[in-house]
């Protein structure tokens with residue numbers, strides 16, 4: 138079992154590759170579809186995922202794709218189940234298993250992620266269906282008064298319980314404690330909170346006997362709050378992020394897979410690239426982007442069949458740029474090399 142976990146984790150952070158987080162809940166996906174002028178319904182959600190998953194050449198840069206339960210059970214128009222389609226391309230199917238962040242009793246302005254009830258049974262069904270890794274996202278909001286000790290501990294505890302159950306089922310847990318960057322907080326505060334959260338998460342993972350070699354960490358980059366008047370440069374973001382991770386993430390963890398978290402596509406790519414240019418780290422430094430890989434494709438598609446090819450070109454382009462950043466080989470010139478978008 139532990140060999141399988143190690144093997145899956147290593148495959149997910151293979152050189153030049155990272156993860157596509159296409160696991161938006163139906164509610165989140167519907168909001169994004171509506172914003173792009175697409176009717177939000179099961180079929181359009183399926184069509185968008187088919188467009189992404191059948192993009193030629195993307196699998197050169199994508200090691201795994203995280204799916205939402207609905208997508209996990211859907212198929213291409215010609216009847217190939219999505220998990221099978223991914224396996225055929227050598228892409229590992231993953232599954233989001235949390236059921237969302239809910240108000241935290243005791244500190245109702247903050248959230249705790251739910252989904253532990255029945256998780257063992259769900260994981261075993263997902264494994265049967267081909268899933269070999271999973272995701273659970275805890276969210277930590279920051280302001281002068283928050284996060285509370287309670288919020289950090291409750292989320293860390295749930296993340297570790299989820300991770301232990303995943304490993305029991307042969308599934309690699311992606312542990313995602315996301316410190317949100319909405320707000321006016323400085324980068325100093327962001328680094329401090331991210332450090333506290335990571336320290337708490339790894340203490341819980343240890344307590345609950347999670348095999349560090351068989352998991353991946355999905356953290357935020359250390360940024361200033363998006364409404365902060367002082368915004369750091371990319372170099373500072375890269376340096377602070379790596380410093381914070383080196384202080385708190387054991388070297389037994391095979392990889393860090395960042396979320397993009399509302400950064401622009403280019404910012405998310407440039408900063409990942411800089412981190413990979415800063416010499417070898419104790420773990421692989423990779424990506425698990427949602428918006429950072431898909432936003433341009435969704436805008437190009439707009440629900441119109443005639444736009445499928447140009448949308449796929451946008452996704453292939455972002456996958457290629459981000460894959461290059463994963464090796465520290467991205468350059469701004471690459472942004473101009475959008476091929477096949479006729």
Ligand code: 13P
Pocket residue numbers: 158274313396397398399425426427428429
């Ligand atoms: P973003 O890259 O859009 O932040 O999404 C990643 C993710 O999976 C958040 O849970």
